[in-house]
Amino acid sequence: MDALVIPLDGWAAGERNFRSHAGLEFFQTFDNTEILDADVDVEVKVVKAGARRLTADLHLRGTVTVPCDRCLEPLTLPVEANPRFSVRFDAVEGDLSEDGREILPVGVTDKELDLRQAVYDYLCLSLPIQRVHPEGGCNPDTVRFLGHGQENEEAAESSPFAALKGLFDAN
Numbered sequence: 001m002d003a004l005v006i007p008l009d010g011w012a013a014g015e016r017n018f019r020s021h022a023g024l025e026f027f028q029t030f031d032n033t034e035i036l037d038a039d040v041d042v043e044v045k046v047v048k049a050g051a052r053r054l055t056a057d058l059h060l061r062g063t064v065t066v067p068c069d070r071c072l073e074p075l076t077l078p079v080e081a082n083p084r085f086s087v088r089f090d091a092v093e094g095d096l097s098e099d100g101r102e103i104l105p106v107g108v109t110d111k112e113l114d115l116r117q118a119v120y121d122y123l124c125l126s127l128p129i130q131r132v133h134p135e136g137g138c139n140p141d142t143v144r145f146l147g148h149g150q151e152n153e154e155a156a157e158s159s160p161f162a163a164l165k166g167l168f169d170a171n
């Protein structure tokens with residue numbers, strides 16, 4: 001993942017493009033055990049306007065495999081994100097720059113721009129909250145074993161109303 005650690009000095013103003021790939025080992029370096037597999041292409045365009053003025057535009061695209069919430073079998077999800085950063089040497093993280101880019105702070109003495117955390121964060125953020133196979137795609141055996149079937153979900157949903165109904169009836 002060296003292409004995601006970009007030297008800040010030693011190159012003239014201009015545009016540079018980097019390509020990288022985030023596989024399973026990338027997620028493992030962040031101690032993420034939730035990701036079962038990953039195949040994500042990372043394109044980085046860094047524009048240097050001055051010694052201390054840079055922007056980094058990323059394009060992340062590929063697939064990430066996680067356990068299905070319902071049956072625990074592997075579920076491969078498409079991921080895509082286009083985070084855009086303005087590199088600042090004196091800024092606070094989370095601010096937005098004038099051109100709508102997210103501000104990415106670096107230390108005044110930093111020699112390189114490490115984009116690995118940003119790539120990791122955006123890949124995790126691009127995953128949906130609910131991760132389940134499309135209808136009928138789950139492994140019926142594990143669903144039955146885990147008790148996460150459709151019938152059970154419906155029963156759980158209806159129970160609070162059933163309880164309320166009982167309360168009103170009593171009054």
Ligand SMILES: [Zn+2]
Pocket residue numbers: 068069070071072073132133137138139
């Ligand atoms: Zn499933």
